[in-house]
Amino acid sequence: MKLDNYITSSTARVKSDKNVPRANFETVKAIAEKKLHEAQAARSKADLNGVTVEFYGNSKHQKDFWKLNWKEAPDSSHPDARIYSAYGVEGREPTAYYCPETHESVFFNTEYYGQCKSWALGMAAAIMEEKRNTHSIHGACVDVSGKGVIIVAPTGTGKTTQAFKLMELPGGRIVGDDWVYIDHNEGEQLRHLVGRQPEKSLYMRTETQMSKPWLRKIFDKSKCENITTTKESCEFTEGLTGCKLTSGKCVFDEGLHWCLLRRDDKSPPEVHLDADGAIKVLRKGEYMVRPGAGPKEMWGKLASEPWYNPYLLLLDHARQEQFFRRMISKFDVKCILLNTGVDSIDGTHKRIISTLDDT
Known part of the structure; x- marks a missing residue:
């Protein structure tokens, strides 16, 4: 029996900036969106205890784990937070960015799901603390x-x-x-x-x-x-x-x-x-x-x-x-x-x- 085991190029959390101003974040998000548009990347919405987090990425590995990990949110639901995960972006080191103002994250050139999962939880936590006393x-x-x-x-x-x-x-x-x-x-x-x-x-x-x-x-x-x-x-x-x-x-x-x-x-x-x-x-x-x-x-x-x-x-x-x-x-x-x-x-x-x- 062969183990279904995917080896990612980054096997741990990549370097990150968790407090990116909105104006700066829009710049890195645009780079990610361009790559994802070219790759015809798919979107998937997850329901994290009533908070809708959308994953938009071109890594099949991350998407597969995402869909296995979370309960699916309705297509009609409005995302409370988003993750943009662009793999194969030239000139970018593996890095993650978070914008507290918009509850959005961008990942460049990392397929490691562990960090993707933890940031989804972190974004949902910020929303639930602020709006739901949770x-x-x-x-x-x-x-x-x-x-x-x-x-x-x-x-x-x-x-x-x-x-x-x-x-x-x-x-x-x-x-x-x-x-x-x-x-x-x-x-x-x-x-x-x-x-x-x-x-x-x-x-x-x-x-x-x-x-x-x-x-x-x-x-x-x-x-x-x-x-x-x-x-x-x-x-x-x-x-x-x-x-x-x-x-x-x-x-x-x-x-x-x-x-x-x-x-x-x-x-x-x-x-x-x-x-x-x-x-x-x-x-x-x-x-x-x-x-x-x-x-x-x-x-x-x-x-x-x-x-x-x-x-x-x-x-x-x-x-x-x-x-x-x-x-x-x-x-x-x-x-x-x-x-x-x-x-x-x-x-x-x-x-x-x-x-x-x-x-």
Whole structure:
């Protein structure tokens, strides 16, 4: 069986400008539109929880993933945001541009779908924050017999692992493994918060199958992107079986109750946080850059990702703090900070279950 695996020339996020003035943006958009018109590129509208985002691009790979990823919006719907993705533009380095004034993005010479997906979410998040009092959170969301758990964590701390262990419980169900919306207007009416996510099919890291073998058959039948399938094509092998990145250990992105995960060898395994404590951790967004997850010069060093959300294109710290503080203070959302560096996977899982049982 041959894996449907597309290798893109850019295998990670390309350099970007997320605050392009409208006048300047119109210039780069015109260049993209000219290429797309010549290529007779297709358009596709997606419904991201009521926000219509239109993709206009000439990469079949991106378009295929786009249509698999999102629910389709009606042709008659007016786009709230647009992505123009022009591949094969001469004289342009792989670059991405975002204009906050128009909620539009332009991609030049990159087919990597991961960035396309995250910017679609980022544009929708900006609109939903501004117009619908809806908070977008970068995290996994699980329903356990009607109780919601959101796991927010930097890459490599165990997010996906813990989400799937909760899913395997009786009454467990994955809502999403990467993104969740919280509508605070709805919360005021219902007197509790509801987590939702916009994806029709989840865009997941295939390493997940290493701990969940049942996923292998699903991945084998799915469209894939930039999967290393042979030792010869991996730049990090060391000897017959070693790995330069992890010293022989495979580490992967594992990148209502609310869990924050961290991984170090000093902090206690569990800390219960009030609103002030949670805001301090989230706003700082400190994490260790893991090998393969960022620029090589940053591997093993501390970096900052405010609110642990790299998808936010229009970052409003005051707004983020307001949303998170209301979740904890007004809606009594319990928040625990768990350290997966000093506890086992099962130990961390039991701590989450204990918090669920106490409510």
